[in-house]
Amino acid sequence: MVGFSGLGMDMGTLSRLSSAKTRSISPENFTGEKGRGGMAAEGTGAIHARELGRGWKISPSIDMEPGELRTLADIEGPGAIQQMWMVTNSQKWRSLILRIYWDGQEHPSVEVPLGDFFANGWGIYAHVSSLAVCVNPGRAFNCYWEMPFRERARITLENRDGEPCTVYYQFNYTLTEVPEDCAYFHAQFRRTNPLPYGEVYTILDGVQGRGHYVGTYMAWGVNNNGWWGEGEIKFYMDGDGEFPTICGTGTEDYFCGGYNFDPGSIDPRKPGGYTEYTTPYAGLPQIIRPDGLYNAQQRFGLYRWHIPDPIRFETDLQVTIQALGWRIEKNRRYLPLQDDIASVAYWYQTLPTAPFPALGSRDALDVI
Known part of the structure; x- marks a missing residue:
């Protein structure tokens, strides 16, 4: 079903058209809604864009306080998360807990410290170049595991550290029918x-x-x-x-x-x-x-x-x-x-x- 369902593509099916809709969630579009990116009037970049105004990188990231639990994405399906990119100014990656919930479940299906999820478990940067996970200079976490869902996808991040941190992220996903065998x-x-x-x-x-x-x-x-x-x-x-x-x-x-x-x-x-x-x-x-x-x-x-x-x-x-x-x-x-x-x-x-x-x-x- 690859390429026909819209869940993902490979080099052999990249030219095939699909009715799937492409969306993306980031601090510049917290909900991923169509035509609502870059609309922020305030955010972590507002002070730097004070002479440029709206649309000029006003909200590229979020600040998280000690102990804060933040919902980064809440998506109504059906669809699939196709790529995740995350960067943080903290290297206490064991104190940042990534969780993902599918279809309204009470318990997470993903619960992993941020660095370990991206194959960097020691709080020290290591370059990774693989199909499923890439970690690139400097400290850029990328994940390409395909993650289909039928009703809802919810991604949260918890800051367990005693210090605040800044988090950049972008989740690219598709809204499309999900085959029964996924x-x-x-x-x-x-x-x-x-x-x-x-x-x-x-x-x-x-x-x-x-x-x-x-x-x-x-x-x-x-x-x-x-x-x-x-x-x-x-x-x-x-x-x-x-x-x-x-x-x-x-x-x-x-x-x-x-x-x-x-x-x-x-x-x-x-x-x-x-x-x-x-x-x-x-x-x-x-x-x-x-x-x-x-x-x-x-x-x-x-x-x-x-x-x-x-x-x-x-x-x-x-x-x-x-x-x-x-x-x-x-x-x-x-x-x-x-x-x-x-x-x-x-x-x-x-x-x-x-x-x-x-x-x-x-x-x-x-x-x-």
Whole structure:
């Protein structure tokens, strides 16, 4: 239905006409109404346009006070959000909580700290160049996950920080009929710090309904010396018991890397060490290396999008990953790790959305 329904286009259907209507919400048009953009008489840019007047970038952004919860978009459907762009002057991205509600549901289908949603979980800018998420200089968050809805879409942002912040945003969407077989976009954040010894980290659990899993982002803080990425990711679906249907072979393997993300491990002619990469479907865009004085742990940001290979489920889904390294001894043994691990799971499913686990307090989410 791509191109015919108006939900989205690709290069092969870009020339096809559609009856879908294109709309956009930003601080210059809070409701996205036709012919009502750039009408503001006051806003964050008014002082700069004082000699130019209305229509000259009067309201490019919003200011949010500490503790404020703001509805950024409230759209009557049917339609689909096609692109989201957001920038903020704050880098306390774990204190800015993005939520999205579909079709009047009480519980959000998306509840994720702002940076983690855009594959930047550590409060430090990392360039990301992928099909689903792009993060561009300086600190510009872009999302291209297609998000169809039938009755209503509501997007909110909460400022949990103790300081005010300025937020720029633009949500591009279409108003069009939504095919019956389109599911609803979901994203859920989790964090365990530290992971108890011998326990497996849960990326996603409690999903009920039919759908498909489309992506993982992880902010992984390593609390030990040595290699940390031996753990296997596992997908339990549709009534699986002790053993999953899908079992990976290692953390770097799941994120489409290999051999410790280290080109020098197999080719001594290449520089050794962890190497950043960002590709359409997978990447290690962020490596925060200790400076020998204050930065005690290595920290990594990784993403894997299942766009050409979605993991489909009929009734239920659970996703886990092992935190596993090596013990330093002659006859090597695995070492269960006690790391600071946060994740975002991205998936589509039918409604209703089951309530998510409690997000945790501002302090519990803080990057320490």
